[in-house]
Amino acid sequence: MARPSEYSAEFRSDAIALWRASAGTRTFKDVAADLNVNPETLRTWVRDTDAPPAVAGASDGVEGELARLRAENARLLKNEKERQLEREILRRAAAYFARETK
Structure with missing residues (x-):
């Protein structure tokens, strides 16, 4: 079982908003250092919010x-x-009538 997150949902959304506001000028590493968060954690939060809603219900x-x-x-x-049954009936009928005509 995964351990509960030490970050609140509000903190996550604020961190994502901060990164998006500075996305063109700052890297994940820079923003994460300011927030005292692992850069991969911040990247995961952003990636999870960017996932299309259809993915959640895809299964x-x-x-x-x-x-x-x-x-x-x-x-x-x-x-x-x-x-197949119809073809078999027709095949037998054709064989029967072929014998009759001889």
């Missing part, structure tokens, strides 16, 4: 799409079995 979308594709696959397999 639901992927699972839903997987379920839909599995259902479609089952339907297509059922249709293929029905077509």
